[in-house]
Amino acid sequence: LHMQNVQDNMEHALEHMPEVFGHVVMLYINCKVNGHLVKAFVDSGAQMTIMSRTCAERCGIMRLIDKRWSGIAKGVGTQKIIGRIHLAQIEVEKAFLTTAFSVLEDQSMDMLLGLDILKRHQCIIDLHRDTLRIGSANIETKFLSENELPENAKLTESIPM
């Protein structure tokens, strides 16, 4: 009887919310850092904005890193923080957003926009319109569609923490 209920629930779910069995296209936006295109992951669950060393090299901003702020980032395993860039500008749809971020040694994602920058710039993650609005700059940018995602994004897995 119990198993029958569970089975009924699954059939109901398959019929009425098939998307919960599928995979979800994660949230990325296009931006530019020092004139270089970067596809940035938008993550309300991350405390801080980060960039990978590879991406910082490509953007030509390694010299801005303050290595006095190096260390170890915990949370999910540990990662080496090379240092921090205290003042950088991220260009989104022709607007320039001032921010600070940490640069990580081994990080598969190019850039991740965390809650620090999202709050600072009064962002609105709108999953109805599928856009990120940036209140401080009064602009809106579309989240990337699945075929525009960076390669490694297609490999990311589900679970946080």
Next chain:
Amino acid sequence: LHMQNVQDNMEHALEHMPEVFGHVVMLYINCKVNGHLVKAFVDSGAQMTIMSRTCAERCGIMRLIDKRWSGIAKGVGTQKIIGRIHLAQIEVEKAFLTTAFSVLEDQSMDMLLGLDILKRHQCIIDLHRDTLRIGSANIETKFLSENELPENAKLTESIPM
């Protein structure tokens, strides 16, 4: 000279965006599952909605778990998935949202609302108004203030992935 630039940048940042040196209050909302209060973490960076076993027991919904969907969740270390609840309702501000979620054996967070439910219910994470709007139910709920956060939230660290 280089070090001087970095130092100037840091001083500028300290003056104009002191919040990027502080810590950020993460996003939680109050909801109810089977009548039990749950403080749920709102995470646009997570692919799927999950609940801890402890929380599922407290909410009295263990019997709804379909154990045929057990397995291992990867992403950030690995975690044991006990199974999946295909059809559940989450009450937010008197509205009931239908969803499915996985139940994890070892998970310090009670519940995490991932991009699957956030998209399904056309949510808007509004960091200007500091609210979560749920389009499908036409309601809005305040993010919890720091003193309302669950104990373990105060321990969470920065880095994703």
